[in-house]
Amino acid sequence: MSYPPNQNSRILPVTISMLKLHLSMPPILLTGLIILAMVGATYGLERFPPPDFETGYELPSTTTPPPRALFYQYLDLAVLIAALALASWFSLKKRSRRRLFGLMVFSLIYFGFWRKGCICPIGAIQNVTLTIFDRGYVIPVTVILFFVIPLIFTLFFGRGFCAAVCPLGAIQDVVLLKPQQLPVWLEHGLGMLAYVYLGAAVLFAATGSAFIICQYDPFVAFFRRSGSLEMLVLGVSFLVIALFIGRPYCRFLCPYGVILKTLSRFSRWKISITPAECIQCRLCEDSCPFNAIEKPGAAPLPANYRQGKTTLIILLILAPAIMALSGWLGYKLSAPFSRMHPTVRLAERVHLEETGQVPDTTDASDAFRGTGRSLMSLYEDAEQIGREYSWATVLLGVFIGTVIIIKLTYLTIRRTQTSYEADRGRCLACGRCFAYCPIEKNSNEPANI
Amino acid sequence: MEKSDDKNTAVTRRDVLRDSVRGACLLGAGVFGGLLARKSAGEQMVWQIDPYKCISCGHCATYCVLQESAVKCVHSYAMCGYCDLCTGFFEPEPIALTTGAENQLCPTGAIIRTFVEDPYFEFTIDEPLCIGCGKCVKGCNAFGNGSLFLQVRHDRCLNCNECSIAQACPSQAFRRVPAHQPYILKGQENNE
Ligand code: SF4
Ligand code: SF4
Ligand code: SF4
Ligand code: SF4
DSSP, rough: OOOOOOHHHHHHHHHHHHHHTTSSSSSSHHHHHHHHHHHOOOSSSSSSSOOSSSOOOOOOOOOOOOSSHHHHHHHHHHHHHHHHHHHHHIIIIOOOHHHEEEEEEEEHIIIIIIIITTHHHHHHHHHHHHHOOOOOOOEEEEHHHHHHHHHHHHHOOOSSSHTTTTTTHHHHHHHHSSSSOOHHHHHHHHHHHHHHHHHHHHHHHTTTSSHHHHOOOOSSHHTOOOOOOOHHHHHHHHHHHHHHHHHHHHHTHHHHHHHHHHHHHSSSOOOOOOSOOOOOTTTTTTOOSSSSSOOOOSSOOOOSSOOOOOOOHHHHHHHHHHHHHHHHHHHHHHHHHHHSSSHHHOOOOHHHHHSSSSSSSOOOHHHHHHTTHHHHHHHHHHHHHHHHHHHHHHHHHHHHHHHHHHHHHHHHHHOOOSSSSETTTTTTOOOOGGGGOOOHHHOOOOOOO | BSSSOOOOSSOOHHHHHHHHHHHHHHHHHHHHHHHHTTTSSSOHOOOOOOOOTTTOOOOHHHHSSSSSOOEEEEEOOGGOOOOOTTTTTTTTSSSSSSSGGGBBTTOOOEEEEEEEEEEEEEEETTTTOOOOHHHHHHHHHHSSOOOEEEEEEETTTOOOOHHHHHOOOOTEEEEETTTTSOOOOOOOOOOO
């Protein structure tokens, strides 16, 4: 089929305006004529000139219900800031799990069920990335603020956002009934997934392929109370796991959590399990469902200083090799990854059809032919995207390699620690451990800053 | 609340390091946010269908995250030929040119056909019934003036960060448009 719409418009008015006159014509004949005339254009053609009405008929106008008013976006922002401030206050100053829980439920209702999970800072990572790489994309100011404000709060007060503002965290937190402790190695290992997810999300957003964080958001189907079966199955499985493993998405997948975790290491103030001095009673030892409590002198690796030093040196020597290897792996993956981009998929499909490797066409390839664009320009676009992918996946590989090295290095550094402490990065500021500390109950005075 | 890892009031090396990294991060966040703000708009972007790209494949009815799609058919009346035999309304081979369900293209009977004056009929969409399947759009585009087309209805759309129909759309007809011009109405592009 070819698409010369002008030719089309020349034939059609003749044949079809005849139909208007012969309304009594047998339908089968009509269809025959129509098929004759059909060149299949999807363009608005004036085959039948709009009539001049004689009875004073007024043309109705097309209704255009407006989107949500801008005011509400700013309201969301105000609620975000207020919730972050309260979360910081409750977790650091009030030291109240009860209040944090209340705020968390509020956030779950407001940002989750009422706002239906969009826009959230986690997804905003992709908007921010797209802004950097796509000149045509204009980011709303509110989205920038949604992305940046929790980061700034974290730099001062730790992960109050995770504790009581994020609706994804909240929905997992409320179902946590029987927390099980994971072995430390598994905790660290699974934690690496989030970095991979962050890297992949940035890669796909930067190349304009997809917003995978939004696409695979496991809980958004609950918030909207509507979604595909796969989404619901994914969501339900996460919640079932979350009954026993505290906040699995937050700890092992959340890409925003990766950023918050890193920033929280440099926060001005941090959660302290005890309001005063740790007396090493060990009561809080297993109180954290997120494995965030560091035990004194119990750094997992290494056994002694010498061994640690040797491991560290070996690691640093191996570092370039690890990075080169992961970069090379990334390069190898660039072709399959690039298929995330619709243009690449389309070009591959059209190529298959053109070379006769597949007999039929798809909606997408039909639509492409309908545009009248040349094959060459499609192939060139796809190649261009392919080239972007080949260096972007190398960067992704190097990024993951670097994270692995940093993680291993961190594990080899021996920490001298004399008290039970919440790990600055992993602690989600949920406030559960406070109640376990015997000093907490005795002290009537509020903890001082 | 605890200021540092060290219980002493003395400022430790760690503290200094932490303070400087935090300062750098704040500065970075500020500069980054500022740079982003240069490419930002004070308003939202919303999803819309370019009706000239849409091939009415039917995905709009099924891929929306809402059970009943936010996409609905709309009508640009000024483009419409008010045909008696509307190819957006009738089956390709209607038994009779009446509003009987068996003659209609629309699976939900969402198009209302009203007589205006001889030989013209008006076609309006009963929006609550429309499921956005695009069958009428296809018919109207193929043989009519193309005055029926699909649009994201913003009273329903959740404005997902990434529209899940956009992901599935075979003709890449979805794009983000500024919220003050939330519709791409056929025949009205110039006075938008
Ligand atoms: S406040 Fe932090 S350390 Fe304490 S239980 Fe919650 S996440 Fe664990
Ligand atoms: S998915 Fe795209 S081509 Fe299909 S009906 Fe919707 S806008 Fe049109
Ligand atoms: S045919 Fe489909 S798109 Fe057209 S009015 Fe009916 S339900 Fe809506
Ligand atoms: S943005 Fe979301 S709600 Fe709106 S049309 Fe797309 S999928 Fe449906």
